[in-house]
């Protein structure tokens with residue numbers, strides 16, 4: 001098998017099923033530039049799609065069942081309508097595929113049986129949304145193979161439902177939106193309440209800048225339980241404050257609102273409300289072409305996640321501090337937390353030096369070496385051929 005992800009998907013298809021796929025569909029991973037744990041609070045996020053992609057080679061299966069092979073796993077997983085219709089029946093990575101079939105069927109679509117082969121360059125477990133990439137690529141394939149009447153604006157909600165209700169992870173709508181609606185050279189400004197999007201130019205290359213993504217390699221300990229706990233605590237706070245969601249607490253009303261809450265809830269709410277404002281401020285600066293100036297907002301977002309939302313871990317904080325000390329304009333953890341990746345805004349010609357400084361700081365602390373990668377915003381889910 002070659003190294004190219006699309007070639008690997010095709011080779012996997014031929015080897016497992018014989019014959020040629022009817023087509024290949026791809027969807028990327030994502031990073032979030034800013035706006036963390038705001039999506040399920042009906043707030044604002046600003047993610048962008050990565051050049052790393054997941055590719056699905058697929059063809060219709062006349063028996064009305066689904067077979068999925070992934071290069072993560074030698075054995076294909078097979079399921080029929082009965083397993084697809086009962087959340088939880090298919091587990092592991094294949095649950096993201098079964099979840100998409102489930103969500104489509106639950107929305108009243110006639111989903112064709114299919115053979116699917118999946119290859120991916122999006123690392124699993126690094127917080128770069130490898131699961132949303134599978135969901136989006138499979139969704140794109142099934143919509144087209146079945147000629148389903150489902151415009152792409154409705155895909156993120158459907159893929160989110162697959163993840164919430166079939167897989168059982170209570171995530172928001174950011175990841176699916178980013179990997180479906182992302183556009184090359186742009187960050188996606190999303191209002192998670194209305195799902196309105198604005199493509200914000202984010203031309204790092206023209207500005208001589210780069211985003212360095214640092215994989216902390218921190219194990220995702222308790223990530224699921226802690227994520228759900230943060231979400232619950234936000235929902236309880238909104239109820240206590242008499243608003244539909246924390247998005248409705250205006251920055252001007254923040255102090256009065258906080259005075260009514262216990263200390264921990266106060267810090268959770270302060271993170272969400274100030275983070276929404278940081279997203280709006282970042283968008284303003286980017287609209288004015290002032291990319292370097294967003295650095296302090298990124299770093300403030302990190303401090304808020306560390307001190308108020310309490311979702312960072314020592315590896316993550318070390319990476320942020322080392323990147324800033326090495327000259328990054330700003331740095332923050334990206335994604336759900338408790339591990340995953342850090343992003344740093346750097347001069348393109350300083351990216352290697354910043355990566356080396358983070359690696360050295362890791363060695364000093366006795367942490368396993370981090371992964372580093374510079375990225376530019378890429379496009380969302382698409383058919384390849």
Ligand code: GLA
Pocket residue numbers: 032035036037038039040171172173174175335336337
């Ligand atoms: C995970 C979830 C998203 C979002 C982020 C935190 O990536 O999947 O919906 O809540 O965490 O911003």
